[in-house]
Amino acid sequence: MDVAQDAVLAKGFAATSIDEIVAAAEVTRSGFFYHFKDKNALARALLDRYVESEDALFDELFDRSRELHEDPLHAMLIGLKLLSEMMGDLPSAHPGCLVATTCYQDQLFDAQVRDVIRSSFHSWRQRFAGYFREIGEIYPPKTPVDYDELGDMVNCVVEGGLILSRAYDDPRILAQQILHLRSYVTMLFSPTRQ
Amino acid sequence: MDVAQDAVLAKGFAATSIDEIVAAAEVTRSGFFYHFKDKNALARALLDRYVESEDALFDELFDRSRELHEDPLHAMLIGLKLLSEMMGDLPSAHPGCLVATTCYQDQLFDAQVRDVIRSSFHSWRQRFAGYFREIGEIYPPKTPVDYDELGDMVNCVVEGGLILSRAYDDPRILAQQILHLRSYVTMLFSPTRQ
DNA sequence: AAAAAACTGTACCTTTGGTGCAGTTCTAGA
DNA sequence: TCTAGAACTGCACCAAAGGTACAGTTTTTT
Numbered sequence: 001m002d003v004a005q006d007a008v009l010a011k012g013f014a015a016t017s018i019d020e021i022v023a024a025a026e027v028t029r030s031g032f033f034y035h036f037k038d039k040n041a042l043a044r045a046l047l048d049r050y051v052e053s054e055d056a057l058f059d060e061l062f063d064r065s066r067e068l069h070e071d072p073l074h075a076m077l078i079g080l081k082l083l084s085e086m087m088g089d090l091p092s093a094h095p096g097c098l099v100a101t102t103c104y105q106d107q108l109f110d111a112q113v114r115d116v117i118r119s120s121f122h123s124w125r126q127r128f129a130g131y132f133r134e135i136g137e138i139y140p141p142k143t144p145v146d147y148d149e150l151g152d153m154v155n156c157v158v159e160g161g162l163i164l165s166r167a168y169d170d171p172r173i174l175a176q177q178i179l180h181l182r183s184y185v186t187m188l189f190s191p192t193r194q
Numbered sequence: 195m196d197v198a199q200d201a202v203l204a205k206g207f208a209a210t211s212i213d214e215i216v217a218a219a220e221v222t223r224s225g226f227f228y229h230f231k232d233k234n235a236l237a238r239a240l241l242d243r244y245v246e247s248e249d250a251l252f253d254e255l256f257d258r259s260r261e262l263h264e265d266p267l268h269a270m271l272i273g274l275k276l277l278s279e280m281m282g283d284l285p286s287a288h289p290g291c292l293v294a295t296t297c298y299q300d301q302l303f304d305a306q307v308r309d310v311i312r313s314s315f316h317s318w319r320q321r322f323a324g325y326f327r328e329i330g331e332i333y334p335p336k337t338p339v340d341y342d343e344l345g346d347m348v349n350c351v352v353e354g355g356l357i358l359s360r361a362y363d364d365p366r367i368l369a370q371q372i373l374h375l376r377s378y379v380t381m382l383f384s385p386t387r388q
Numbered sequence: 389a390a391a392a393a394a395c396t397g398t399a400c401c402t403t404t405g406g407t408g409c410a411g412t413t414c415t416a417g418a
Numbered sequence: 419t420c421t422a423g424a425a426c427t428g429c430a431c432c433a434a435a436g437g438t439a440c441a442g443t444t445t446t447t448t
Contacts, residue, residue: 012299014208017404029406031426038406096298100357104295105206121361143377149370152358156371160354163294164346167315176343177350183337184378211435223437225395232437 005046009095013043013105043102043113050098051120058127061086072134073189079131080182087161088175096166100159125151132185139189150185157181199240203289207237207299237296237307244292245314252321255280266328267383273325274376281355282369290360294353319345326379333383344379351375 003024007016018039022032036042065079066072099117106114129151136147161174197218201210212233216226230236259273260266293311300308323345330341355368 011301012206012208014206015299015302018406019404028427030428033406034424034426099361101298103357103361104290104298105209106360107205108209117361121358142381146370149374152367153371153374156354156358156367157350158354159357160350160352163297163353164315164350166300167293167297167311173346173350176340177347180343180347180378184374184381187336187378187381212437213435222396224397227437228393228395 001046001049004042005050005098006095008046009098009101012101013039013108040109040113043109044116047098047102047113047116047120051116051123054120055123058124062127062131071138072131073139073185076131076135076185077182080178080185084175084178084182087158087165087178088172090171096162097159100162121152121155124155127151128154135185135189139191141188143188145188153181153184195240195243198236199244199292200289202240203292203295206295207233207302234303234307237303238310241292241296241307241310241314245310245317248314249317252318256321256325265332266325267333267379270325270329270379271376274372274379278369278372278376281352281359281372282366284365290356291353294356315346315349318349321345322348329379329383333385335382337382339382347375347378 004016004021007021007024018029018032022029036045061082062075062079065082066075068078069075099120102109102113103117106117125148129147132145132147132150136145157177157180158174161177164177165171165174198210198215201215201218212223212226216223230239255276256269256273259276260269262272263269293314296303296307297311300311319342323341326339326344327341330339351371351374352368355371358371359365359368
């Protein structure tokens with residue numbers, strides 16, 4: 001699975017051959033097809049695993065930031081800072097998001113795979129929308145705001161930033177963009193003297 | 195080329211067969227290989243054409259918005275509004291960005307193709323960074339800001355929004371995210387009573 | 389009318405995804 | 419320790435796809 005994920009992130013799904021995966025993983029083609037009915041099944045398994053690990057990462061990161069500060073706005077700002085640092089610190093360009101790469105090749109796959117994509121974006125939206133709602137209850141936003149849209153915005157900036165980082169081969173781009181999102185959140189919710 | 199672009203946007207590069215393109219375009223395989231050395235050459239040609247047409251679109255849209263308001267900040271806000279409307283108005287979900295889809299499959303292609311990707315993002319960055327610099331000269335931003343990063347931000351939000359719109363099959367997501375970018379720009383540059 | 393460009397048809401090669409299946413090795417439980 | 423079942427391996431085979439080679443035909447340009 002590790003081998004397959006690296007290859008898929010590097011080259012996309014279609015360009016990753018089963019032969020190459022089994023060679024790198026030191027198993028046989030037969031062994032591969034014993035575990036996975038076809039490439040679709042591999043895609044689903046990889047996606048499931050990936051989404052789970054990203055969820056765990058977000059859990060850890062934002063749980064930690066809530067430990068560091070009990071105020072939801074400041075916890076969020078800390079969380080976004082941590083996220084930015086983590087993304088910018090990766091040795092070379094972040095390999096990219098498996099969900100996004102699959103999204104752009106989704107017609108290769110069945111409806112089930114497309115569903116995994118949609119529902120993972122949805123769960124991330126819900127997660128962040130929840131955080132933002134908590135914030136909004138304490139710090140009324142300057143302009144009325146849709147929390148689902150704000151939740152999507154985190155996904156949006158991360159996915160867009162990943163593409164740019166990949167194109168420029170520079171992980172700092174993603175880190176910068178997350179900081180701009182952070183700055184938007186700051187301005188949106190921070191109380192100003194009227 | 196039209197046929198090929200639609201297919202590539204829908205399914206990704208690797209999943210689009212030459213047979214299928216030539217069938218839809220009512221030419222022969224031989225005819226295809228007469229014009230394009232290989233699939234790489236097709237990718238390059240498609241990308242070049244796409245970047246050119248996107249540039250023309252941005253030119254038109256932001257030239258128009260400058261006609262509507264001579265102040266650079268307001269012209270930018272109008273431009274982003276127009277962009278948002280255009281992206282949200284597309285009949286079904288926006289088919290996606292050819293540059294981004296190629297970006298996530300770039301190892302399929304040669305260095306030349308990767309260069310087209312990098313330089314098109316770069317030219318868009320420059321374009322928007324220029325607009326933002328003009329704005330910043332008139333409206334000093336609240337916090338010091340890197341104009342290249344702001345330029346990238348437009349790319350970032352559009353690319354990220356395209357992915358989300360595609361995943362949710364709802365072009366409104368992209369439109370909303372562009373409006374959030376617009377709102378960030380507003381807050382960043384609008385003078386506030388101190 | 390001649391030359392060059394734009395194709396077509398056919399035959400062929402390789403890689404890749406995928407099927408089928410008989411046989412082997414490993415492993416957990418009675 | 420025996421044994422059932424899970425986890426593999428090897429091999430033969432198929433179809434689809436990218437790509438090559440090249441001789442011949444049609445269309446366009448000059």
